[in-house]
Amino acid sequence: MVQNMAGKTKKAILMMLYKNRNRFLSGQRISEEIGCSRTAIWKHIRELIHEGYTIEAVQKSGYKLAGAPEGLNEAALSVDLHTRKIGRHIRFYDSIGSTQKEALRLADEGAEDGTVVITNEQTAGRGRLGHNWQSQRGKNIAMSLILRPGLSIEKTPQLTLVAAVAAAETIEKEAGFSCGIKWPNDILWQGQKLVGILTELQAEANFVKAVVMGIGINVNTEADAFPEDLRGQAGSLFSITGRKYDLSRFTRIFWEIFESLYQLFLSEGFIAIKPLWEKRAISLGKPIRIRRPGGVVLCGKALGINDEGILLLQQDDQQIVPVYSADIEWN
Structure with missing residues (x-):
């Protein structure tokens, strides 16, 4: 439970830094908004730096997020x-x-x-x-x-x-x-x-x-x-x-x-x-090969999709076959 609370506190600090990433935030303000001591704030800031975040710390100004690790958070x-x-x-x-x-x-x-x-x-x-x-x-x-x-x-x-x-x-x-x-x-x-x-x-x-x-x-x-x-x-x-x-x-x-x-x-x-x-479809009107689960192969022309989103394949004998799930290859 304590570890979970610490994680939530660290996330809240990071959220504040992201929201104010163009300016410094004082430790006092962060402390008041999140509800923990300035000592705890500094501890979490150090952990974030260890995780790869670049956080500027300037006396009397506070903290500012300058960079983050590659990827998502x-x-x-x-x-x-x-x-x-x-x-x-x-x-x-x-x-x-x-x-x-x-x-x-x-x-x-x-x-x-x-x-x-x-x-x-x-x-x-x-x-x-x-x-x-x-x-x-x-x-x-x-x-x-x-x-x-x-x-x-x-x-x-x-x-x-x-x-x-x-x-x-x-x-x-x-x-x-x-x-x-x-x-x-x-x-x-x-x-x-x-x-x-x-x-x-x-x-x-x-x-x-x-x-x-x-x-x-x-x-x-x-x-x-x-x-x-x-x-x-x-x-x-x-x-x-x-x-x-x-x-x-x-x-x-x-x-x-x-x-x-x-x-x-x-x-x-x-x-x-x-x-x-x-308007973005690239297979409509083109000859295609359909590979269904189980190895079934059908060939024909992709006519389009119906109002249910099902692909309509016109085979060489002019029969129109609905396709619900398959891999498509161009002939």
């Missing part, structure tokens, strides 16, 4: 966040096997709508259809969102497309270039994958208790840091633009954009999201 994620639910409850881990596995556990225990599990390093991440998704420490974003949308089971796959649009809009806003969406959820730039999304449900009968969305975004990874078998297939914002990005700011922007689209989806339905997804 809970205070930076929270301080300038403008959402109602998404990210208001954060479970932050410096390292974790899988944010998705942890989020599924928390959802089953009753975690609130909008809770986010996020990490600086993911060592055993999962992608769609059993693929792996690793996250290099302090370079990328690996997180899982817990949602309780009150939808029927058949409508929940549409949330994957909502998240894909949010990811594309965030990249466009922060990095300044447009990217495409490969059905249903891969974000690509010139064939290089930047974002992956995995959506899983917790349901009873036809009632959805929770939707857990795992989202991985390659942000600051250097091109030569990707495994050899993925080079040319995977990319990052840094490898494309040559610029490093503030991961906390990027994450907050994504949460804000996603929440706006999510609320639009809940109030107006997928019909409001469909045109936003379609």
Whole structure:
């Protein structure tokens, strides 16, 4: 309990430093607002410095945050966040096997709508259809969102497309270039994958208790840091633009954009999201090869998506087949 209280105090100090990062804060003011002694404040400041934060300490002026370790931290994620639910409850881990596995556990225990599990390093991440998704420490974003949308089971796959649009809009806003969406959820730039999304449900009968969305975004990874078998297939914002990005700011922007689209989806339905997804779709109208779970392969032309977000494949015999889950390759 004492250790937990100390952690909360240290987080509160860091939050104050982030909120006032352009000026010095006196130890007295921090002490009064947080409710602990100035000696305790100095102890926590030293711990933060040991953890890699650069904090200027000037006699009679106080403390000022001058720098932070590479990657994410809970205070930076929270301080300038403008959402109602998404990210208001954060479970932050410096390292974790899988944010998705942890989020599924928390959802089953009753975690609130909008809770986010996020990490600086993911060592055993999962992608769609059993693929792996690793996250290099302090370079990328690996997180899982817990949602309780009150939808029927058949409508929940549409949330994957909502998240894909949010990811594309965030990249466009922060990095300044447009990217495409490969059905249903891969974000690509010139064939290089930047974002992956995995959506899983917790349901009873036809009632959805929770939707857990795992989202991985390659942000600051250097091109030569990707495994050899993925080079040319995977990319990052840094490898494309040559610029490093503030991961906390990027994450907050994504949460804000996603929440706006999510609320639009809940109030107006997928019909409001469909045109936003379609204008970024890169496979529509093209010959594609569908690989379904179990090794089933279908070939044809991607006609588009219907109002439920299901991909429509026109086979060579002109038969139109709905595709609910599959890997897509271009012929």
